Amino acid sequence: MFNLVASSPSRLCFQSFQVPIHTNKPFQMSSPSPVATVVSAAAPYDRAKAVKEFDETKVGVKGLIDSGIKTIPPFFVHPPETLAELKRGSEPGSAPDIPTVDLSAVQASRAAVVEQIRQAASTVGFFQVVNHGIPEELLRGTLAAAKAFHEQPAEDRAQVYRRHIGKGVSYLSNVDLFQSKAASWRDTIQIRVGPVAADPSEIPEVCRKEVMEWDKEVVRVANVLYGLLSEGLGLGADRLTEMGLVEGRVMVGHYYPFCPQPDLTVGLNSHADPGALTVLLQDHIGGLQVETNQGWVHVKPQPHALVINIGDFLQILSNETYKSAHHRVLANYSNEPRVSVAVFLNPSDRERLFGPLPELTSTDKPALYRNFTFNEFMTRFFKKELDGKSLTNFFRR
Known part of the structure; x- marks a missing residue:
């Protein structure tokens, strides 16, 4: 035992x-x-x-x-009202799938791809991208490496179990375990990959090679996405990357084991990501849902696709042209564990003042948020549980 x-x-x-x-x-x-x-x-x-x-x-x-x-x-x-909402949101409905964007189409019509991404970012806040150029072997290998870490002997995982990322690597269950009203059924390894990456020797050997290779590919894809998103705001392609929004990066490998009572808990509570942009690789198990105007939508796993979502920080920078979205993960009822790898993209300068971009404000559309440092922004995030949109509400004018 x-x-x-x-x-x-x-x-x-x-x-x-x-x-x-x-x-x-x-x-x-x-x-x-x-x-x-x-x-x-x-x-x-x-x-x-x-x-x-x-x-x-x-x-x-x-x-x-x-x-x-x-x-x-x-x-x-979780409390009965949360479980009732989960049950309603999990029932098949008429809500459409989230948009899928073919990045290879940029060569034929960049304007068309910019419009697709602008539409998705300003409505659902989520979209999937295909033909992004990341080799299939690395897609499979990255998920396998995350899974391998979580399936090591417990004493090996415990060596990096901590609730801070001081050395750049930490393994834990529930980042908000001590703040939440009810815990979620998942574990996570988180690794700082920028602007100052964790020392490679601190990254567990079982996933070290894949973490470093995956980070390089995410940076490449993120630069492409930020260019398209920036143009969708009517700005130059380099406007968002010039703000250092690719440089602050944290990679997380989530592990959702089988849950013996999936109707009583969740895999990940409903929340909006705090950062600018999230690049997610999910396996075939499923369970990720996004809240839309038509109800909760399943983000169906697509072979070789990446899931992209707008975070609260980009919602603020865009003065709400782009929208972050509530999303959650259902508890895993499959005998096979669910695995996902996400990279959160944030500014590298934590003391710089940020707020709605001046180009996107006017007399007719004044700034909807006050200015703040990213350090203040993230400090606020980690003082609360994962509970929806209270972060943006806190910084609203």
């Missing part, structure tokens, strides 16, 4: 992770400890203690699954 806490696994399993609020069944391991028989079923549930002890195991959600659990710990269970 997988020991969640080496010093006292039974205490963690049976005192902290007791009865979930939606079931009368106790939290179970594959081989229940005799200690369970002496723990009072009526003992009060201490959520803060349970979360702390889970974090201190350094094994993440993957460790829970490896231990053989059949019932998720209570702090992963």
